[in-house]
Amino acid sequence: MKDHYQLAVIGAGPAGGYAALTAARRGIDVLLLDRREEIGFPPACAEGISEKGLTRFITPDPLFIATEIFAITFTVGNGFQYTYRSPDRLGYVLDRPRFDRFLVEESVRQGADLWTRAFVSGVDISSDHPVRIRIERPDGPTTVTADYVIAADGVESMVGRMVGICTLLPLRQSESSLQYRVAGIDLDPRCMEFCVGEKYSPNGYLWVFPKSNNTANIGLGLNPAESGNDELRKRLDRFLGERYGRYTIEFENGGMVPKFTGLDNLGRDNLLLAGDAARTIDSLTGAGIARALHTGQLAAQTVAEALVGKITRRDVVETYRGAVDREIGKDLRFLHAAYQVFRRFDDADWEAMIRFLQSYLAKQKAGSIDPAMMIKSALAQAPRLMRLARHVL
Numbered sequence: 001m002k003d004h005y006q007l008a009v010i011g012a013g014p015a016g017g018y019a020a021l022t023a024a025r026r027g028i029d030v031l032l033l034d035r036r037e038e039i040g041f042p043p044a045c046a047e048g049i050s051e052k053g054l055t056r057f058i059t060p061d062p063l064f065i066a067t068e069i070f071a072i073t074f075t076v077g078n079g080f081q082y083t084y085r086s087p088d089r090l091g092y093v094l095d096r097p098r099f100d101r102f103l104v105e106e107s108v109r110q111g112a113d114l115w116t117r118a119f120v121s122g123v124d125i126s127s128d129h130p131v132r133i134r135i136e137r138p139d140g141p142t143t144v145t146a147d148y149v150i151a152a153d154g155v156e157s158m159v160g161r162m163v164g165i166c167t168l169l170p171l172r173q174s175e176s177s178l179q180y181r182v183a184g185i186d187l188d189p190r191c192m193e194f195c196v197g198e199k200y201s202p203n204g205y206l207w208v209f210p211k212s213n214n215t216a217n218i219g220l221g222l223n224p225a226e227s228g229n230d231e232l233r234k235r236l237d238r239f240l241g242e243r244y245g246r247y248t249i250e251f252e253n254g255g256m257v258p259k260f261t262g263l264d265n266l267g268r269d270n271l272l273l274a275g276d277a278a279r280t281i282d283s284l285t286g287a288g289i290a291r292a293l294h295t296g297q298l299a300a301q302t303v304a305e306a307l308v309g310k311i312t313r314r315d316v317v318e319t320y321r322g323a324v325d326r327e328i329g330k331d332l333r334f335l336h337a338a339y340q341v342f343r344r345f346d347d348a349d350w351e352a353m354i355r356f357l358q359s360y361l362a363k364q365k366a367g368s369i370d371p372a373m374m375i376k377s378a379l380a381q382a383p384r385l386m387r388l389a390r391h392v393l
Ligand SMILES: Cc1cc2nc3c(=O)[nH]c(=O)nc-3n(C[C@H](O)[C@H](O)[C@H](O)COP(=O)(O)OP(=O)(O)OC[C@H]3O[C@@H](n4cnc5c(N)ncnc54)[C@H](O)[C@@H]3O)c2cc1C
Pocket: 010, 011, 012, 013, 014, 015, 016, 033, 034, 035, 036, 040, 044, 045, 046, 047, 048, 049, 118, 119, 120, 121, 152, 153, 154, 155, 158, 159, 177, 178, 179, 219, 253, 254, 255, 256, 257, 274, 275, 276, 277, 281, 286, 287, 288, 289, 290, 292
């Protein structure tokens, strides 16, 4: 067993799996570590991803695709409903455990070493020396060193905290969520649904993401600073009772979904954060899979540049921050600003917004839709929405 690597990646979710794959493809000597025994399990995710968000990085494969999405229904608490149907595929609902495993197996095929049941309990960094990583394994603790580390250890990112980066989640910068895998219901497996407004979630949304024609991930997000935690279950159960009457809950999950908090804390010395650990999440929808793939890729590419001497060790964090900012910074900032507007919406605002989308989308080709332009145009339509938007956009 080796005790030194060029790169250690901590966490084998989408960010870590794709970082390891990107690095291994470039011939980097990489170790991928995860505390779990079974990669990707249990999943805490609604598993939705847009067409572009997936295909930019990975070729879709029936192995990890549960359903293909061609329609989106928007339901407002006041009863208003609109379904957008696209001739082109809009996205997918993944099988997350299989997707995460696919990324990891690909990285191993490309030469990465994988240690599961490997809990990282300590990290000592220095820009002049390799990083020392303490790992608790079933057969006892061990230490490895690595020239660089990518910490892709998810929303809590203990590894970030180990090196002095504040990864604590203030209540106002997060959403708590509860989700059921619901079976025994009738649905269109090609249509996702977003339910908004006071009846469903006063400051977030409720989602129905189909896994098949009778199974779905149905969940709800709420800002914990503004609503008590038992609200989640009460609201979700009420929705299921009213909508479906009879149904079976196969399992439940959930967790904290962070909001975007800026790009100042993306690493230190020779350690970079990627994915949820870096808070590169879309504040509006809570979607983090595509951003996790993207930041995992950028982090691995930055390490590759350092290893061939294109940049110095001391420039690694800043180079990575620059790349993330260039590629997704503008989007993340816009989506966070849009979230600040939407969380103040009442049912009438939602209806005005969705009616605008209805006329806007009727005139656009699916491939040419720019979500940022669409949201800006919608907010500019109604005077009240514009007043709200002026505060933050
Ligand atoms: C209820 C819910 C629904 C969601 N729905 C969607 C959705 O539909 N679409 C979407 O795009 N996003 C969704 N998200 C967000 C999405 O799940 C995350 O953005 C995504 O999983 C982030 O990937 P990651 O690789 O950064 O972290 P993770 O997927 O959290 O992976 C982190 C990995 O690190 C490992 N780890 C942690 N600590 C250590 C340690 N000390 N040592 C070793 N290993 C460690 C963990 O075991 C884990 O495997 C949802 C989130 C929630 C909570």
